[in-house]
Structures are given as structure tokens and as C-alpha cells.
Amino acid sequence: MSQIFELPDKPAESLERPRGPAIVIAVTASLGILADRAFPLPLDLWLGLTSACALCWLGLYRGRCRWPAVLMLVLSWFCLAAAWHHYRWNCRAENDIANSATNEPAVACVVGKIIQAPWIVHQPASNLTSWQNPDQTCFLLECRSLALNVTDSLTVSGTLRVSVQGAITTLELGDLLRMTGKLALPLEPSNPGDFDQRKFLQSQGVFSVFRTDHADGVEVVGRERTVWDWLLVFRGGLRTRAETLIATWLTPETAPVAQAMLLGSRVQIDEETRRAFRESGMLHVLAISGMNVGLLWSWLWSLSRWLGRSAATSTWIVLIALPVYAMVTDANPPIVRATVVAVIVAFGKLLGRSGSVGNSLALAGLSVLAWNPTDLFNTGAQLSFLAVFAILHAMQWLSLVRQQTEVFSEEAPLPKSYLTALGGKFLRAAIDATVVGFAVWGLTSPLIAREFHLVSPVGSLLTVLLVLPMTIMFWVGYSFLLLGVVWSSLFGWLGVIFDQFLRGFLWSVHTGARMDAGHVYVPSPPLWWLTGFYALTLLPLVVIKRSRWGPALSVRAGLSWIVIGLTWELVRPPERGVTCTFISVGHGLSVLIECPNGRTALYDAGSMVGGASVARTISQALWTTGRSRLDAVIVSHADGDHCNALPELSRIVSPGGLFVHRSFLDWSQPPVADAIEQSSRSGASVRLLSEGQSLVLDPTVSLNVIHPPRDFRSSQDNPNSLILSVEYAGRRILLTGDLELDGLERLLRSPPLHADVMLSPHHGSLKANPTDLARWATPDYLVISTPESGAADRLTQRYGPETQILTTARHGSIRFRITPEGELEVETFKQTRRHR
Numbered sequence: 035m036s037q038i039f040e041l042p043d044k045p046a047e048s049l050e051r052p053r054g055p056a057i058v059i060a061v062t063a064s065l066g067i068l069a070d071r072a073f074p075l076p077l078d079l080w081l082g083l084t085s086a087c088a089l090c091w092l093g094l095y096r097g098r099c100r101w102p103a104v105l106m107l108v109l110s111w112f113c114l115a116a117a118w119h120h121y122r123w124n125c126r127a128e129n130d131i132a133n134s135a136t137n138e139p140a141v142a143c144v145v146g147k148i149i150q151a152p153w154i155v156h157q158p159a160s161n162l163t164s165w166q167n168p169d170q171t172c173f174l175l176e177c178r179s180l181a182l183n184v185t186d187s188l189t190v191s192g193t194l195r196v197s198v199q200g201a202i203t204t205l206e207l208g209d210l211l212r213m214t215g216k217l218a219l220p221l222e223p224s225n226p227g228d229f230d231q232r233k234f235l236q237s238q239g240v241f242s243v244f245r246t247d248h249a250d251g252v253e254v255v256g257r258e259r260t261v262w263d264w265l266l267v268f269r270g271g272l273r274t275r276a277e278t279l280i281a282t283w284l285t286p287e288t289a290p291v292a293q294a295m296l297l298g299s300r301v302q303i304d305e306e307t308r309r310a311f312r313e314s315g316m317l318h319v320l321a322i323s324g325m326n327v328g329l330l331w332s333w334l335w336s337l338s339r340w341l342g343r344s345a346a347t348s349t350w351i352v353l354i355a356l357p358v359y360a361m362v363t364d365a366n367p368p369i370v371r372a373t374v375v376a377v378i379v380a381f382g383k384l385l386g387r388s389g390s391v392g393n394s395l396a397l398a399g400l401s402v403l404a405w406n407p408t409d410l411f412n413t414g415a416q417l418s419f420l421a422v423f424a425i426l427h428a429m430q431w432l433s434l435v436r437q438q439t440e441v442f443s444e445e446a447p448l449p450k451s452y453l454t455a456l457g458g459k460f461l462r463a464a465i466d467a468t469v470v471g472f473a474v475w476g477l478t479s480p481l482i483a484r485e486f487h488l489v490s491p492v493g494s495l496l497t498v499l500l501v502l503p504m505t506i507m508f509w510v511g512y513s514f515l516l517l518g519v520v521w522s523s524l525f526g527w528l529g530v531i532f533d534q535f536l537r538g539f540l541w542s543v544h545t546g547a548r549m550d551a552g553h554v555y556v557p558s559p560p561l562w563w564l565t566g567f568y569a570l571t572l573l574p575l576v577v578i579k580r581s582r583w584g585p586a587l588s589v590r591a592g593l594s595w596i597v598i599g600l601t602w603e604l605v606r607p608p609e610r611g612v613t614c615t616f617i618s619v620g621h622g623l624s625v626l627i628e629c630p631n632g633r634t635a636l637y638d639a640g641s642m643v644g645g646a647s648v649a650r651t652i653s654q655a656l657w658t659t660g661r662s663r664l665d666a667v668i669v670s671h672a673d674g675d676h677c678n679a680l681p682e683l684s685r686i687v688s689p690g691g692l693f694v695h696r697s698f699l700d701w702s703q704p705p706v707a708d709a710i711e712q713s714s715r716s717g718a719s720v721r722l723l724s725e726g727q728s729l730v731l732d733p734t735v736s737l738n739v740i741h742p743p744r745d746f747r748s749s750q751d752n753p754n755s756l757i758l759s760v761e762y763a764g765r766r767i768l769l770t771g772d773l774e775l776d777g778l779e780r781l782l783r784s785p786p787l788h789a790d791v792m793l794s795p796h797h798g799s800l801k802a803n804p805t806d807l808a809r810w811a812t813p814d815y816l817v818i819s820t821p822e823s824g825a826a827d828r829l830t831q832r833y834g835p836e837t838q839i840l841t842t843a844r845h846g847s848i849r850f851r852i853t854p855e856g857e858l859e860v861e862t863f864k865q866t867r868r869h870r
Contacts, residue, residue, distance in 0.1 A: 056396035062108050063403055066115030067410050070123070077125060080117035084110050119407040123236065130192035131177045132219065132241030138823065139216035143181040144244060146194065146213075147258055150174040151270045152205045155301055169201035171249075174240065175211065182217075193240050195220075200249045207266055208259035215246030224618035224846035225863060227558075227654030237408035272362055272519070273297060279518045283529025288536040294320040295508070296515050298363035305646060307540075312486065313553040314546035315475070315493015318421070319504070327372035329508040330359060331380075337513075346384060353380050370405065374398035375422070395422060413485045420481065421474045427575050428473035431585040432466060464498070471497040476592065480567050484558045487657050492552030500542060507535035555686050557657040563599045570595050603660070611853045612735055612762040614791070617655050618842035618863070619648045620821045621797060622675040625769055626655055627760060629732035630854070634659075635666040636689070637758060637769050638676045640705070645678035652679060653686050655847065664689040665731055668723070669709070670755040670771030672700050680709035684716040692720045693729060697747045697754035723756060736761040741773070741781050752796060753777025759787070763856040767791040768811060774802035786810045790858055791850050794818040798825040798841070800832075808833045815840060815860065817848055 070080070087110035094103035126132060131144070152173035175194040181187045196213065205211075220232040220243050235241070246252060259267070277299070280292050290302035300308075300320055311317045334355055338348035360373040378394040399419065402409050409415045475494035483489050514528035546552050559567075570591035574584045613628040622641025628634050634656070641648040656664065667689045669677045683689070692713045701707050710720055723729065724744040729737040741757040748754050755771030768789040773781065774796050792813035796802035797820045816833055818825045818841045826839040833839065840848050846863030853859065 056393045056400060058108065059111055060396035060399045060403075062111045063115035063400065063407075064410055066112040067119040067403065067407050069112070070116040070119045071411070074120060074124060075116070077117055077120050080113050080120055084113040084117060087113060115403070115407065118404075122239065122407055126241060127191045129188070129190050130241065131180055131190040131194055131217070132192055134180060134182065134188070134190070135217050135219045135242040137219050137222075139218040139245070140182065141215075142217040142244075143212065143214050144175070144177060144194065144217065145179040145255070146175040146177040146211060148173050148205060148207050148209045148211065149176045149193070149263075151207045151266065152202065153299075153301060154201045154203075169199075171198040171200065171202045171205070172196065173205065175213075175244070178210075180217075192242070194242055194244050195235060195240050196244045196246075198245075198249060198252055199247045202249050202252065205252070205254070206257075207270065208257050208263045209254050210256035210258055212253045212255050213244065213246055214251045215244055217242060217244050219243070222846075222864065224842065225651055225655050226658035226847065228651060237406070237411070269362060273299075275519055276362075276515055279515070279522055279526070279529070282522070283514070283518070283526045284533045284536070288533050288540065291320070291540065292511065292532070292536060295326075296511055298369070310540075310544045310547040312488060312547075313490060314496060314543045315490030315553065316496055316543050316546070318417075326508070327356060327359075327369065327376050329505060330356065330512060331376055332505075333509045333512050349380050349384050353377055353384075356380075370398070370402050372398070372418070372422075374401045392426075395419070395426075413481065417478050417481060420478050423572070423575075424473040424477040425470055427585060427588075428470045429466070432469055467498045467501045471495075471501075476589075477571065480559060480564055483556050484561075484564055487555050487558060487653070488553060489556055490553040492546045492549055496542060496546050500539065503535065504539065507532065507539060510535060555653070555657075555662060557660050557662050559599060563595070563602075567592060567595050567599075611851055612760065613659075613852075614760060614767050614850045615655060616793070616817050616819060616842060616848040616850075617652060618847045619643070619651060619679075619819065622648060622679075623670070623771070623793075623797075623819045624648065624652050624679070625793070626652070626659075627737075628659060628661075629735050631732045631734075632661070633665045633731045634661055634663070635668060635729070635731055635737065636664050637668045638670050638771065639667060639679040639683055640674055640676040641679065642675050645674075645680070645705075646682045649679040649682035649686060652683055656687060663687055666691050666693055666729060667713075667718070668693045668729070668756065668758060669698055670757075670769075671695075671751045672698050672703050672706050672754070673751050673772060674703075674705040676771065677709045678705045680705075681712035684709075684712045684718060688716045689713065689718045692718050693723050694720065695724055695742060695754060695756045696722050696744070697742070697751075698756075700751075734762065740784070740787070742777060746777075746780070748776055750775065752802075755795070757781065759789075762852050763854055765790045765852045765856060765858055767850060767852075768813070769793045770795040772796040772802065774799065778802065778804075778807065782806050782810050786812070789813045791815045791817065794829065794839075798822070798829055800828060803829055803832055805832050808837070813837050814858075815850070818842070 087106050091103050091106035091110060094106055097103075134142075150173055152171055155170045155172055156168060173196055175196050177190045177192050177194050179187050180190045194217075196215075198215075219241070220235045222232050223230045235243070276297055277293060280296070281289050284292050290300075290304070291307065294300040294303055303320070308317075311320055331352055334352050335348050338351050339345075343351070356373050356376050360369050363369055375394045375398045378397060402415060471494045475491075475497075479489055510528060510532045514525065514532045517525035518529060571588045574587040574591065609628070609630075611630060613626075615626040615628075617624040617626060619641040620643045622643070623638040624640070625637040626634065627637065636652065639648065639652055656662070664683075664687050667680065667683075669680070669692065680692075692710070698706065699710075714720065723739050725739055725741055725746075726743075727739050729739075731737065736759070738759045738761065739756060740759050742754055746754070752772040753775045755773040755777060757771065757773060758769040760767040760769070766787070766789050768787070768791070770793045772795060778795065787810070789811045790813070792811050792815070794803055794816050795807070798818035813833070814837065816829065816837050816839045818829070818839065820841055821843050823841065823843040825843065826841050829839055840860075840862065842848065845865055848863070849861045851859040851861070
């Protein structure tokens with residue numbers, strides 16, 4: 035006999051406003067992690083505070099003191115999250131191998147176990163010298179023992195990031211290795227805006243790196259696998275099979291992009307394609323995230339229903355398939371977030387309950403932070419959550435608009451004509467895509483501008499125009515991947531169709547990147563502005579719910595704040611005085627000159643490490659000054675390590691003019707031809723300078739050329755170096771390029787010229803720095819642009835104790851500022867100090 039239980043009526047308000055405890059916990063945990071990053075306390079203290087707050091909560095809860103108990107519970111979560119972050123970020127074992135590593139690489143022998151499947155990275159040919167291997171094998175090693183000399187061996191622990199020059203295809207997860215190479219701490223940034231490898235690896239629990247220059251330095255001594263290792267091996271086998279399938283049926287141009295879109299592996303994508311995705315605003319397509327999970331869900335659901343499965347069975351298929359897919363694609367924060375949200379929503383449908391999407395999103399955030407609390411500072415994770423937030427509220431706003439209007443309402447009666455009805459549905463879908471696309475672009479653009487210095491308005495337009503083709507393309511791609519892995523000979527033809535879709539998509543991406551108004555490189559917005567923007571745009575959406583006023587107020591507040599930021603940049607006066615920054619570029623040279631009126635010049639732009647990477651380093655240094663354009667680029671001579679960054683740099687910052695000596699115009703040298711061609715293409719005029727001429731950027735600053743004369747031309751490039759004297763407020767900075775041999779002899783025959791700061795010619799070479807030059811210039815400061823940390827020692831006797839020698843290898847970028855009163859201030863990036 036069935037019984038019917040009647041539930042008491044609940045107020046309508048409780049039904050309309052589902053509770054969201056996960057939101058409070060996620061916000062509290064985030065604040066705790068932020069607190070430990072800003073003010074790190076000992077782990078024992080954080081755990082003690084957690085226990086104390088938990089005990090207070092228990093006592094207050096039993097005493098029925100509701101709100102004080104809630105406060106203590108929130109504080110306990112706050113302290114627990116801070117403790118978890120401190121443990122992951124700061125704590126390591128006493129015998130961790132990182133305790134034996136230093137900034138200077140040291141020869142060592144390490145024994146350990148591979149705990150991550152090795153991957154091969156292809157280095158750009160432009161970044162390599164003739165003897166270097168273009169391939170590099172990388173993996174993570176769980177350390178067992180360390181030998182720093184022949185006799186002593188230490189038992190160690192910790193994780194090591196290993197890179198081996200050359201491609202090794204025989205290494206597998208679980209292999210025990212004995213390796214000989216160089217152990218060091220990860221590289222620290224040397225310039226403002228540089229990528230911080232040390233912090234990045236630290237967020238992954240890796241505190242040291244190991245490098246060997248040859249595959250012979252790696253010896254397999256055994257194999258050891260746990261159950262977890264076997265699961266990872268099985269996962270790796272699936273990935274390998276999928277990668278082989280893609281490489282077999284797709285062309286070499288589309289296969290790397292297909293691997294990124296379907297499997298999450300972007301290591302094979304060349305720099306030109308990456309740049310096109312960045313500048314077109316379509317980089318999110320390469321990152322497996324919420325969009326991919328949504329498309330996979332819709333594809334699995336549609337396929338299952340088409341095969342006659344019930345709604346419940348289709349939901350179970352989605353619940354099982356999504357976590358498996360997340361595991362195969364490395365489980366990065368965006369896909370973990372999207373998968374957790376999707377699984378919660380799908381499970382709620384099975385139970386017949388629809389929870390708060392905000393609560394589901396908060397649970398996803400807690401899952402990401404529980405796995406790795408440092409992902410709170412991961413830009414990719416931040417962008418992923420912002421995008422989902424924008425999509426949810428854009429759809430909510432559209433729903434509210436439709437409820438109050440009849441034109442685009444789903445319940446509105448449609449005309450009887452089938453074509454008219456279809457057109458109405460298409461129009462509604464187009465409006466939805468447009469609103470959502472602009473919402474995502476508007477909310478994520480400020481963070482992208484701060485982290486990547488790029489604003490791409492064309493991205494929102496491409497997203498709207500390509501939403502239908504992209505949906506079909508991904509559905510075909512998923513069909514090809516799933517069915518092809520099971521039976522490639524029967525279903526491989528789907529790869530041919532997917533390849534054609536992908537070709538059209540790549541054409542659209544490259545076309546969008548080539549549009550002049552499609553993207554613009556910008557300096558980083560200040561942190562105060564970014565914080566204010568998200569506070570003003572997000573708070574109305576969170577506080578004002580179920581109303582059109584929330585989104586309207588959010589848009590108006592965001593636009594007003596943008597106007598305030600632009601106004602601030604226009605009225606902010608430039609920094610007083612002249613600043614000269616010697617950028618750290620390895621074996622190469624780049625010097626940024628900033629004038630009092632805000633105009634900028636660059637002396638040389640190149641390095642042995644590769645022109646494209648150095649162009650990004652120079653751009654980052656420029657953007658941190660709040661400027662986005664170079665008014666002039668002066669190139670000293672025709673060596674690649676002084677000019678090979680110009681082609682890429684011209685694309686990014688569009689210099690106003692290129693100034694060289696006529697000896698630079700040696701078209702037989704590829705770096706020279708590329709530099710002039712790309713500079714001219716970007717609108718920069720090429721002008722000649724010689725001894726006795728000056729470059730006028732600011733009437734208060736003298737940029738005088740003191741070598742070479744117009745008709746001087748040596749048989750080698752270095753003696754032709756254009757020597758520039760920067761003079762302001764009675765101070766002089768002398769930039770000497772690679773001056774040596776007959777060019778140096780000619781300079782020393784001229785009257786002595788005291789320099790407050792002088793660039794050491796030819797990266798500190800003894801041949802280019804004779805004692806005669808030291809007596810001729812008598813510099814107070816000598817700067818050596820070099821990757822050799824010991825370069826200063828060999829010149830100490832040449833210049834004497836009166837000259838202070840600074841190197842970019844030891845100090846990073848070196849910044850000299852001459853005040854209007856004639857005072858000289860010195861600041862180094864790695865060891866910040868000031869002198870007068």
C-alpha cells in the first residue's frame with residue numbers, strides 16, 4: 035500500500051533563491067590562499083589557527099550562537115586553505131634535491147624514476163646555433179640519490195625537471211635512470227615582464243632543474259611501476275594511439291592544431307600559428323576548457339539519443355565520458371572546472387534536481403584549488419572562470435529580456451511558414467551568440483591585456499561568425515577521434531572531413547590576425563585599475579540578481595572605469611629625467627632610452643638565443659614603462675646578435691624610424707635584409723647616421739654619434755659599430771656596440787671623453803677593452819651585456835677600483851636614471867640598489 039507524504043509549503047523566495055554554501059567556502063579559501071602568498075606564516079601557525087577556530091566553532095555551535103559559530107567556521111576554512119597553500123608553495127623535505135642546487139649549474143649524477151611520460155619539444159631553428167640539436171626531451175624525475183663528486187652520494191627526494199638535448203623515444207614512465215649533467219635552480223626573470231620559470235615550476239612542486247647536453251648522459255638501469263603508474267601508462271597508450279591517428283589522416287599543417295584542440299597538447303604548434311591565434315583572439319579554441327566540454331556533452335548526448343538510448347542512459351554516458359576525457363587531456367584547471375560543473379549538473383538531472391549554477395561553479399573552483407592551490411594565480415584558470423561567469427550572466431540577461439518582450443521569446447507564436455520559423459530561430463541563436471561573445475570578450479580582455487599586452491576586438495567577431503562551423507568541426511573531430519581509435523581503417527575517412535574544416539578555420543584565424551584593426555599591443559593596465567574594473571563589473575551581477583539592472587549597471591560601470599583609465603594615461607606626466615635601461619638578452623645587446631618628453635629610442639636589438647624571443651623580452655621591458663611604441667631604433671652594426679630581433683619587434687611595436695651607418699647596409703647578411711625589409715613594411719623609414727650627426731628626440735637630450743665617420747668602412751663588422759653618446763644634465767652615457775680593432779684605434783686617437791656610464795665593447799672581450807680605453811673614457815660605471823657571470827672579474831684590473839662593473843648575467847637588466855638636477859641613480863633588476 036503506497037503512502038503519500040505531503041511536504042510543508044515553502045516560501046516562494048526560498049524556491050527562487052537556492053542556497054550556495056560552496057560559494058562562501060570558495061571565496062573564503064581564495065582569500066586564505068591570497069593571505070599566505072602576501073603574508074606567509076609558518077605552517078604550524080596556520081594549522082594551529084585552524085584548530086583553534088574549529089574548536090571555537092564547535093563550542094559556539096553547541097551553545098547555539100549561530101552567527102559567531104558561522105564566523106569561526108569561515109575563519110577555520112580560511113586558515114586551512116592558507117596552510118594548504120603554504121605546504122604546496124613553501125615546504126619541502128630536508129633532503130630535497132633542491133637544497134643542493136644553486137643558481138650556477140653544477141655537474142652532478144642523479145638517480146631517479148620517471149614519473150611523467152616524456153615529451154619532445156622542437157626548438158625553432160632561429161634559436162639554435164649550427165651545433166645544437168633542434169629537439170629536446172623533457173620529463174619529470176622522482177629523485178633517489180645525488181652525487182656531486184666521485185666519492186660522495188646522498189639520498190635525496192623531490193621532483194626534478196629534466197631536459198635532454200636530442201630526441202629520445204625509448205624512455206617510458208617508470209624507468210629508473212642514472213643521469214650525468216648539470217643541476218641548478220630554475221631560472222629567475224632577468225627583466226621586467228620576463229616569464230618566471232622558477233615560480234611556474236614551484237607551482238607544480240618542482241624546485242630544481244637538470245640538463246644534459248647529450249643522450250649518452252642518460253642510462254636506463256631498471257623499471258619500477260605502481261598501480262597508479264600502470265593507469266598513467268594506459269592513459270599514455272590512449273594518447274599515443276590518438277596522436278598517431280591524427281598524424282596519419284591529417285596533413286602536417288593541421289595535425290598539430292588538431293592535437294591541441296582535441297587532446298590538449300600544444301608543443302608541436304609553430305610560433306607563427308600561435309601568434310595568429312593570439313592576435314585573432316581565438317587562442318581559447320586551442321585550450322581545452324568549458325567550450326570543449328560543452329561541445330563534447332552535446333555531441334555525446336545527441337549521438338546517444340540518435341542511437342535510441344533513453345535520457346537517463348544518455349546522461350550516464352556523459353557522466354562517465356567527461357571525466358575520462360579530462361584525464362586523457364592532462365586534467366588542466368580549465369577542463370577540471372568545466373568537467374566538475376558538467377558532472378554536477380548532469381548528476382542533478384539524474385536526481386531530478388537543478389542546483390545553483392553558481393554553486394556548481396564554486397565547487398569546480400574548490401576542486402581546482404584542492405588539487406593545486408597555486409592555480410588561483412594561474413592566468414588560464416582565471417580566464418576560464420571569468421568566461422563561464424560572463425556566459426552564465428549573459429544568458430540570464432537574455433532570458434530576462436525575453437520574458438519581458440515578445441519578439442524573441444521562445445513562447446512567442448511563430449509564423450506558420452517553415453522558413454520564417456527557421457529564420458526566427460536562427461536570428462535568436464545569432465543574437466545569443468553575439469551577446470555571449472561580446473560579454474566574454476569584454477570581461478576577459480582587461481586580464482588578457484595585463485598578462486599578454488594584447489587586445490583583440492576581432493576575436494569576438496570571429497567567435498560569433500564561426501560558432502556554427504566550429505560546432506560542426508568539433509563534432510566531426512570527436513567522431514573521428516572516438517571511432518578512429520576503435521577502428522581506424524573503417525572510420526579514418528572522418529579525418530579527411532575534419533581536415534577540411536580545420537583548414538577553413540585556420541584560414542579564418544590567419545585572416546583575422548592580418549587585419550590591421552583586429553588587434554593592438556598595449557602596456558599592462560595597472561593593478562589598481564584592473565582590481566577596480568572587476569569590482570565594478572562583477573559586484574552588480576552578484577548583488578543584483580534576477581533583474582535587468584544588474585547587467586546594465588555592470589556594463590555602465592565597466593565602461594566608465596575604462597574612460598577613467600584612459601583619461602589617467604593621457605594626463606599622467608612622463609617620468610622626469612632620462613632613463614637608460616640595459617636589457618638582459620644573453621649574448622647580445624639591447625638598450626632602451628626614455629626621454630623626459632615621453633619619446634623612446636632603442637640601441638640594438640638582438641641576441642644569440644634567437645631574435646623572436648628577444649623581441650618579446652624587449653617589448654615586455656618597453657610595456658612595463660607604460661609605453662607601447664619606439665620612436666627610433668639605432669643599430670650599431672650588422673651582426674645578428676645586435677639586429678636579429680628587429681623583424682619581430684617591428685611587427686609588435688612599429689618603430690618610427692631605423693637609424694644605421696651606411697656600413698650596415700650589407701644585403702648579403704640575412705639578418706640585415708630581414709631587419710630592413712620588415713621595418714620598411716611596418717612603416718619605419720631607414721636613415722643614415724655618421725660621426726658628427728645627432729638624433730633629436732627631445733630638445734633637452736643630446737644623442738650624438740661619435741663614430742664612425744661617413745666614409746669609414748672596415749673589412750669586419752665590429753669596427754664599424756656606431757658609437758652613441760647620450761648626454762643630459764651634465765651626465766654622459768656611452769654606447770659602444772662591438773667596437774674593436776681599427777675602429778677602436780681610431781676612437782682612441784680622438785680627445786678623451788669622460789663617461790659616467792659606458793657599455794663595455796664586444797660583451798666584455800679583453801681585446802675590445804684595453805687599458806687605453808679605460809684611461810680614455812674613465813667610466814664611473816661599466817656595463818657588460820653578457821651571459822657570463824664571471825665577465826666582470828676579467829676586466830677589474832683593466833678599469834681599476836674607480837670603475838664599478840655591472841653585468842646583465844649577474845644583475846639582470848640595469849637601469850640608469852639621470853634626474854633633471856644631474857643626479858645619477860642606478861637600479862638593477864636582480865639586486866635592486868640605488869646610488870647617487
